[in-house]
Amino acid sequence: MPVFLMWYIAVNGPLAELGWTVREPTENDGMMLWLVIVVPVVAAFVLLWWLANAFARRWNTAAARVYWPVCALVTLVPTFGLVIFL
Structure with missing residues (x-):
């Protein structure tokens, strides 16, 4: 979910300013609201992800050179599915 939120901000913010994407027409609250929501969600997700994987790594x-990249890829699979198919 955090990666999807960052993707949503990028699509409606900097990528739309560059002309690479089209903004969501109903997104008129500004980017500060999204940053207030996304920063704590991403920080909590990263902390929980790291703690869970550090515990499981034991x-x-x-x-380690195989374990951590596989964990990152498995975490990103649902996000790629959302981005590609929605």
């Missing part, structure tokens, strides 16, 4: 036998 019992995993995979090398």
Whole structure:
């Protein structure tokens, strides 16, 4: 969810200013509201993600150079699905 929120901000903010995307027509609240919502959500997600994976890493036998990239990719799969199919 946090990555999807960052994507939504990028689409309606800087990418729309560059002309690469089209803004959501009903998005007229400004970007400050989104930043107030997204920053705590992303910070909480990153902290929980890191703590959960650091805890799980203790019992995993995979090398760190394999473990962390796989964890990041598995986390991003639902977001890519939302971005591509919505």
